[in-house]
Amino acid sequence: MIVSVYCSGSIAKGVGDERKLCWTDRERERVQEGAHPLEVVFLNPDDPITDPTNVLGQFGRDMYQVLMASAVVVDARERRGLGIGVEMAAAAALGTPVIVVAPRNSKYRRDHLVYRGARVEGYVHPHVASLAVAVVDDFTEAGEALKGLPVAPRGSLVTPAWLREPIDEYRSNVLAGDRPMLDALHRLGVHR
Structure with missing residues (x-):
């Protein structure tokens, strides 16, 4: 069986980003190992x-990939920005499951935390806890979590206007020239 994963996480945009943790072939290999025997097609922003x-259209590409993914796997090993939060919210709106890689005692997940005047045990950031179907320690566990996702269609969710417009722009004006995405759709057996 084939599943698709949208790789949510920081993108190296230039000088200063070389020390930022980003999706690489190593992370994708770990997800594939954990998902075995499933075949994983990676959708890369x-x-x-x-x-x-x-x-x-560029925003629409990301949102289209979130829509087409079997799951969004979020790299939350360190502090992330606005884009990842939007991708998580969009996934929830589109019915795409979210799996978050947040190792114990990292930014978004702590064994113990004094938070808003209280000591919290087993803290997971509220946005992560609310939007994720699974919070895991590493990418191999994220792959393992893929095996537990439902295989049934997501149902008839209505795409909100804030997502529909950019997705339509991408489909109409960008997708035809987007070789990596066309290749991924072919591998998934999706005819645009």
């Missing part, structure tokens, strides 16, 4: 885009 000036 850092693939080159044909028209980087089309920001609505």
Whole structure:
């Protein structure tokens, strides 16, 4: 069986990002190992885009990938930014399960935390706890979590306008020239 994973996490954008933890082949290999015998097709937001000036289409590409994914796997090993939060919220709105890689005693998950005047045991950041179907220690465990996802269709969710417009822009004006995404759709047996 084939599943698809949207790789949510920081993208190295230039100088200063070389020390940032990002998705690499190593993380993808770990997910595939954990998911075995499933075959995983990775949807990568850092693939080159044909028209980087089309920001609505670029956002639409990310949201289309979230829509098409069997699951979104979030790299939360360290502090993340606005984009990852939006991807998690979009996944929830689109019915795509979210699996968060947040090792114990990292930014978004702590064994003990004094928080808002109280000591909290087994703390998971509220946004992560609310949106994720699983919070795991590493990428191998994320792959293992993929095996437990339902295989049935997600149902008839209505795509909110804030997601529909950029997805439509991407489908209409960018997808035809997006070779990495077209290849992924082919591997998934999806005809656009």
